[in-house]
Amino acid sequence: MRPLLELAGVERRRGEGWGAFTLAVEGLSLRQGECLAVTGPSGSGKSTLLDLLGLVLRPDRVEAFRFLDRDVAALWRSGGDGGLASLRSRHLGYILQTGGLLPFLDLRENVELSRRLLGLEPDALTDELLAHLGLTHLKAKKPRALSVGERQRAAIARAFAHRPDLVLADEPAAALDPPQALEVCRLMLKLAAEFGIALVLVSHDWVLMRQLGLAEIRVVPEAGASGCRSRLERIADA
Numbered sequence: 001m002r003p004l005l006e007l008a009g010v011e012r013r014r015g016e017g018w019g020a021f022t023l024a025v026e027g028l029s030l031r032q033g034e035c036l037a038v039t040g041p042s043g044s045g046k047s048t049l050l051d052l053l054g055l056v057l058r059p060d061r062v063e064a065f066r067f068l069d070r071d072v073a074a075l076w077r078s079g080g081d082g083g084l085a086s087l088r089s090r091h092l093g094y095i096l097q098t099g100g101l102l103p104f105l106d107l108r109e110n111v112e113l114s115r116r117l118l119g120l121e122p123d124a125l126t127d128e129l130l131a132h133l134g135l136t137h138l139k140a141k142k143p144r145a146l147s148v149g150e151r152q153r154a155a156i157a158r159a160f161a162h163r164p165d166l167v168l169a170d171e172p173a174a175a176l177d178p179p180q181a182l183e184v185c186r187l188m189l190k191l192a193a194e195f196g197i198a199l200v201l202v203s204h205d206w207v208l209m210r211q212l213g214l215a216e217i218r219v220v221p222e223a224g225a226s227g228c229r230s231r232l233e234r235i236a237d238a
């Protein structure tokens with residue numbers, strides 16, 4: 001089976017001059033439905049990696065970048081964003097640290113938002129997700145009337161509701177206490193497995209990631225390199 005996502009020789013610089021930072025991805029691949037943890041210290045480049053995978057940040061150097069058999073490197077080179085925007089909206093789901101729900105929509109409307117923007121018909125998945133995440137009884141509430149954990153579970157439902165191929169989660173449990181963080185991460189993994197959706201989970205909390213037993217990529221700042229530079233290191237499966 002061809003990988004869902006495949007990168008080789010990708011680099012991206014942030015900032016200019018003396019303080020510039022570069023993330024170098026020598027090679028990275030992800031299979032359909034595979035779940036991966038990305039860990040690393042603060043400022044090492046985890047979000048930069050997620051933004052590259054999310055087709056948001058344009059690489060400065062790229063030998064190969066394929067997603068769903070599309071040549072992303074060629075799409076970036078062509079300058080236009082048309083192909084990238086549709087890949088992003090149809091095939092990717094995002095979960096952010098703070099949920100990012102729209103305050104004027106109720107929980108169910110928030111969860112259905114990505115489907116509605118894509119013009120997809122309502123389907124049973126929304127209710128399934130709400131049930132899986134223990135949100136059914138809260139579906140008519142506005143975000144302000146939800147707890148932080150409930151908002152985060154709603155953000156998870158929203159990221160999966162349009163059946164993307166890949167969900168990217170940037171510190172999705174950082175605002176939660178340790179037991180809630182573990183529960184929320186386990187729920188994400190359960191949903192990913194049930195629906196065959198690949199998941200990249202970024203966290204500075206490597207202890208939590210180890211508890212989940214996920215394959216792990218560590219973003220490692222390189223000692224002695226000129227300027228600030230990080231590379232990826234694959235840690236053996238926990």
Ligand SMILES: Nc1ncnc2c1ncn2[C@@H]1O[C@H](COP(=O)(O)OP(=O)(O)OP(=O)(O)O)[C@@H](O)[C@H]1O
Nearest residue numbers: 014015021040041042043044045046047048049204
């Ligand atoms: N827009 C930007 N302009 C310039 N430098 C940036 C920009 N965004 C990030 N950086 C720098 O790039 C480096 C990597 O940042 P990034 O946010 O990817 O790290 P991170 O591992 O996600 O950090 P954290 O865990 O603290 O969120 C840092 O040195 C940061 O200061």
